[in-house]
Amino acid sequence: MDMLRVRMSSLLVVSLMVISSLPCSQGYTDEQDVFAINTLYVSLGAPLLPGWRIGGDPCLEAWQGVQCVNSNITAIILNAANLGGQLTNALGNFTSMITIDLSGNHIGGSIPENLPPTLRKFFLAGNQLNGSIPSSLSNLTLLTDMSLTNNILQGELPDAFQTLTGLVNLDLSFNNLSGKLPPSMASLLSLNTLHVQNNHISGTLNVLQDLPLGDLNVENNLFSGPIPQKLLTIPNFKKDGNPFNISSPPSPAPASSSLPPPGAPSSEASSSQNPEPPAKNRNSSTIRFIIYSAIAVASLFVALLLILVCVAKCPKTQKVELGRPKVPVDNEKLISQNNDSGRDVAKSNAEKEKEDEINKTMRGLHAMPSLDANVTENSGVPSDKIQTVTPEKQSPVSSFSIATLQQYTDSFGEENLISNVKLGKVYLAELSDGKLLTVLNIDNADSAMPTDEFLELVSILSGLRHPNVLELVGYCAEFGQRLLVYNHFSRRTxxxxxxxxxxxxxxxxxxxxxxxxxxxxxxxxxxxxxxxxxxxxxxxxxxxxxxxxxxxxxxxxxxxxxxxxxxxxxxxxxxxxxxxxxxxxxxxxxxxxxxxxxxxxxxxxxxxxxxxxxxxxxxxxxxxxxxxxxxxxxxxxxxxxxxxxxxxxxxxxxxxxxxxxxxxxxxxxxxxxxxxxxxxxxxxxxxxxxxxxxxxxxxxxxxxxxxxxxx
CATH class of the missing domain: 1.10.510.10 (Transferase(Phosphotransferase) domain 1)
Structure with a gap:
């Protein structure tokens, strides 16, 4: 008990010290998202993660595992990151969260009632979560994938699935869940995969018979009654280890030497798998849990107060849109800028060295003609030019500046927008000689792929030459952007x-x-x-x-x-x-x-x-x-x-x-x-x-x- 108090007191002190150093400045990331992620950081015990710090700017500073679209945090992916602590209701404060993946850690406590309503993918597999699955799950109407496997969850499944009509994959296996499958599961009209094996769920499978399942695993539970005929047609249906009412005895569950009679839960098997601790130990565990929870709540409360005070006092500054930096598009203005300062802004030293290395390696190979007669090679022009980069033994591609592509696409205007694809937005670009190009502006590219890896990928893509494959002719890697330029073929798919x-x-x-x-x-x-x-x-x-x-x-x-x-x-x-x-x-x-x-x-x-x-x-x-x-x-x-x-x-x-x-x-x-x-x-x-x-x-x-x- 003394060691527990020391540990929790240390966490409280560390949290207060870190939060007190919060810089009072308005960053690029949405304020509400900053508040939510700082709260999450504290509740997880302020782990040592690259880039993470209280008061930082997650989207601007590219925190490890954090993904953004413009100024909103859309994903937190920290699987197998050795995280501890617990989750809190502050998760619900994220405004645009799409993916939360904290699988393979040591996170305890229960699943919060308050979750982001925009959530589509929710993965907490392989942690130490206990308690029951919250009924507020019904608020996640956009949810498509959820995995809570390999935790210590218990209690009955909530009757909260009626609004989750887009859920495709659900994994609740290897927990201590009990009770029957709730009636609302019949509303999961898109469900393809359901895994609930190795729990203590009872009742029949009738509620699942009209779902479009292709993969169903109910092994080692307490399901009884006849198996609906429709379920027997599922391509991947695993059902052993249940007391179903069938003509031949079902295969025994691996963890139990005998099966209960049909329709009756096996108290012997349950007690052998989940032995009840002595009353004294249970009381002691309850007291420790109450003390632990009280200290954690107090720590979190103080931390949140400090964040709120600091945010309230922070001066407001104008946001800068990372996805589209404000670069002049006038060629003469760019040429007149100081060369050194222009290159310092446009590219880091590492980026310049990588591009210089590629240029040296490929120098001497035949370069393609200039795509624009008005754009000329000039070492004194930092960005408004097209540098020919010829990947080794492959067709040449050109390096475009952001300013040039803005000029060709009317500043990436809506009228030039062709389509939205999974990777980003596709624009039509028109050169001064009338030649048409297609520009793919890749979303969230800065945190997704380092410049050297991106240039290597460009080198590979430039070698793809086939009459039925869209031809890459250029790229842009300035200001952390990732754009790919293709010969235009058609707007229509x-x-x-x-x-x-x-x-x-x-x-x-x-x-x-x-x-x-x-x-x-x-x-x-x-x-x-x-x-x-x-x-x-x-x-x-x-x-x-x-x-x-x-x-x-x-x-x-x-x-x-x-x-x-x-x-x-x-x-x-x-x-x-x-x-x-x-x-x-x-x-x-x-x-x-x-x-x-x-x-x-x-x-x-x-x-x-x-x-x-x-x-x-x-x-x-x-x-x-x-x-x-x-x-x-x-x-x-x-x-x-x-x-x-x-x-x-x-x-x-x-x-x-x-x-x-x-x-x-x-x-x-x-x-x-x-x-x-x-x-x-x-x-x-x-x-x-x-x-x-x-x-x-x-x-x-x-x-x-x-x-x-x-x-």
Whole structure:
């Protein structure tokens, strides 16, 4: 007890000393987010984390594990960081929090009632959390993924799932949860993965029978009664170690030598797994817990008071928007600036050395012509120029300044905005000679990838040269920004055509769709098998397929997976309707995962449906699940074809197309074909179409006719 008091007193003193040194200055990060993260820092025991300090500016100073969009904190990812302490209701003060991942630490206490309502991913696996799961979970209406596995949580599950209709993955395994599955779990209409194994949950599984589950694990619980027939069709259903009412005895739970009779909890098993401590020890533990909690609450209260006092006295200063630094775009003004000071602002010494090293290595190789006749090489101009950087043994790319790109994109104006993608925003840039470029402005890039790694990635991307891959021609790494510049191909994507009401959809005849599928397949084949080092796309979908007026295509976002931060690109794909099943299990993506995503895109071309569309009848919400069982039924297959084709397709070609889709969307990756095989099969389809051209309607439009000629 004395040691506990000393430890808590030390924490209180340290907290007060750190908070008292809080500088009274208004930073870049949102004030409410600063308050929330400082409170979290204190409640976790002020751990030694790079960049973290009371009174600091998390977004401006790039604190370890903290991610921001503009001035708002959107993610805290500190898994396996040896954190202790506990969480408090101050978590609910974050204004734009999307991801909290504190897995694999030593955090105790209970899960706070007050959580950020904007939260989408909540991972607290592998800690020492106790108490029950709060009913305020129902406030997290945007939640898609939650893992609380391997803690000491107890009590019944709250009946709070009715609003979590977007929840895809839920893991509550390896806890001490009890009671029955609440009725509100029937509202989890997007739930794909549910793990509740190794708890003490009882009752039946009836509430789960109408959910779109693909992975269900209820092993080693106290579930009873008959298993609903619908659950037996789930591809990955694990149920051993429960007293279900079935014809043959279930497999025994590993931790128990005997099973209770059906419908009755096993008190013997429960007592052996969770032995009750003597009354004296329980009383002593209760007293220690009360004292510990009181000291912690007092420490936190004093800390919060000091923060509030300091914030109230802080002078207000103007915020600076990091995502778009205020750089002059007038060339003459930039040229007249002092060269040394300009370079000091634009680049750190490390950045300059890295770019100088690349320039030296690549000097002497043939450089591409200047993209703008008005931009000339001048060593005295610090930023408003395009430096030619030629990666070794690869095609040259150019280094653009922020000022130049601002000038070409009308200061990244809304009129030049083409689209929003997972990595950031895409803008149209027009050079003075009329040449068009596409600029990808990557969000939160400064904290995501150091400059040297970014330049290495640029070097790799510059080597991707294929008729169906969007061509990189430049980049920008000034002022902590990360921008990639491509030759402009089209504003329109396949997703826009199929699902955006674009009139060009009427041009998408059967031949045109096969033509688009073949072009995309050739691009993926090149990435997987034609590059010196294989490139996995990891985010392949119809929105990545650019389509011009002649129905030619280019694939965008190739090789950009290393730029995906947050809790990894794999988790983005895991909750995506294009993601392969194994991605949510392994957390990694392979070439076979790309093949699965390609199969989903082929299904879009076939049906005209989105991969996930709740506006359709319930059985058609998930395109793969709805369509996969009908691909070998020729009558059902004919009814699935996009109505805009007007029935103008050869049945043999349709059947062949469906067969390729079926092989691409196999659940097991080893059963999916390589993209080279897909290209070969589609090419055979085209050859067959040429010999049976009379079965194809001759009433196609000009763009359709072009596609038919290639088929």
């Amino acid at each position: 396949l997703h826009d055509i199929l699902h955006g009401g674009d009139n060009i959809k009427k041009k998408l005849s059967w031949n045109a769709r096969v033509h688009i599928a073949l072009g995309a397949a050739r691009a993926l084949e090149y990435l997987h098998e034609g590059c010196q080092s294989p490139v996995i796309h990891e985010n392949f979908e119809s929105a990545c397929i650019l389509v011009d007026d002649g129905l030619e295509i280019r694939i965008s976002e190739c090789g950009l997976a290393p730029l995906m931060v947050s809790d990894s690109a794999a988790q983005v794909r895991a909750r995506s309707s294009y993601g392969a099943p194994e991605v949510s299990d392994s957390g990694s993506c392979t070439d076979k995962s790309d093949v699965y995503s390609f199969g989903v895109v082929m299904l879009e071309l076939l049906t005209g449906h989105k991969p996930y569309d709740r506006s359709r009848p319930r059985e058609e919400w998930h395109l793969v699940r709805w369509a996969s069982s009908q691909l070998y039924d020729i009558n059902a297959l004919s009814r699935m074809v996009d109505t805009s084709i007007d029935g103008k397709f050869p049945m043999k070609s349709l059947s062949w197309f469906a067969d390729i889709i079926n092989r691409c969307i196999q659940q097991e990756p080893e059963f999916r074909p390589p993209m080279s095989q897909v290209v070969q099969d589609l090419s055979r389809m085209i050859e067959d179409a040429r010999t049976n051209a009379s079965t194809i309607s001759s009433s196609s439009s000009e763009g359709e006719a072009k596609a038919s000629e290639q088929l």
